[in-house]
Amino acid sequence: MKVIILGSGTSTGVPVIGCPCAVCKSPDIRNKRTRASIALQKGSDTLLIDTSPEMRLQVLQAGIDAVLAVLYTHTHADHTQGFDDLRGFYFRNRRSIDCYLMEEYHSEFRERFRYAFEDTGYQGATPQVDLLPMPVGPFAIGDFAIEPVRLPHGHVNTCGFRFGNFVYATDFKRFPADTIERWRGQIHTMVASGIHFGTHKAHSVIPETIELFRQLGVKRGIISHLAHDVDYAKHNAEMPPGVELAYDGMTIDLGATVS
Numbered sequence: 001m002k003v004i005i006l007g008s009g010t011s012t013g014v015p016v017i018g019c020p021c022a023v024c025k026s027p028d029i030r031n032k033r034t035r036a037s038i039a040l041q042k043g044s045d046t047l048l049i050d051t052s053p054e055m056r057l058q059v060l061q062a063g064i065d066a067v068l069a070v071l072y073t074h075t076h077a078d079h080t081q082g083f084d085d086l087r088g089f090y091f092r093n094r095r096s097i098d099c100y101l102m103e104e105y106h107s108e109f110r111e112r113f114r115y116a117f118e119d120t121g122y123q124g125a126t127p128q129v130d131l132l133p134m135p136v137g138p139f140a141i142g143d144f145a146i147e148p149v150r151l152p153h154g155h156v157n158t159c160g161f162r163f164g165n166f167v168y169a170t171d172f173k174r175f176p177a178d179t180i181e182r183w184r185g186q187i188h189t190m191v192a193s194g195i196h197f198g199t200h201k202a203h204s205v206i207p208e209t210i211e212l213f214r215q216l217g218v219k220r221g222i223i224s225h226l227a228h229d230v231d232y233a234k235h236n237a238e239m240p241p242g243v244e245l246a247y248d249g250m251t252i253d254l255g256a257t258v259s
Helices: 055-062 083-093 103-112 177-182 206-216 230-234
Strands: 002-007 037-041 046-048 069-071 099-101 129-132 139-141 144-153 156-163 166-167 189-193 220-224 241-246 251-253
Touching: 002 055, 002 189, 037 055, 055 083, 083 099, 083 220, 099 103, 103 129, 177 206, 206 220, 230 241
Parallel strands: 046 069, 069 099, 099 129, 166 189, 189 220, 220 241
Antiparallel strands: 002 037, 002 251, 037 046, 139 144, 144 156, 156 166
16 A cells, blocks of 8 residues: 655645745745645555645646545545545546545535535536545445544544554544554554644644654654644654654555555
């Protein structure tokens, strides 16, 4: 299995509009961050996690022209607003796409994109999707075995995902103790959010994410969902052994590490 970091940025993206800071003005391509999303590829099948506002550009850059399904972590705008561009996959493949989302957020999602789910009089093409409830326990999509887990994110919950020895988790403040205990020593590679080095009420920050990797016994920890406080070259060099920063377009070949 292969993982592509489609976007590694926080909700503003980097550069931030109008910001004159050194990271926003940096010529280093690894400091150019679209909103957070990944693709998982196994054989000819691709799963997307989230549809960021830059989803169309992200999948074009990655050469993705078909997706098996979309897993949504939650409904915040930086993780959903590329939804309309799922139309492009239908134009090419003439197949509706299964989109999985925690059932408690279905009403909000349907209202936000009402034109795609009911007759509003809209005469343009709409995304052809089946909105499905996220299972509460392990399930499979094609050859992908998935274990979802609920994570606290401010006043809402998000969904993290385990695929064998690989985990993707974004927009969380902490991991439940029972999940840490259940997964400890079983995760080889993990991509997790760590917004910056300061403090945040709703997000894990970089030191907290590094500590989470330690608690889980992760062998390769990759920190994503990064703000413009983080300079890739400077801060990646300061990461402890086994930890690194994500960047847009980063490819992770999991090979035999996922079972």
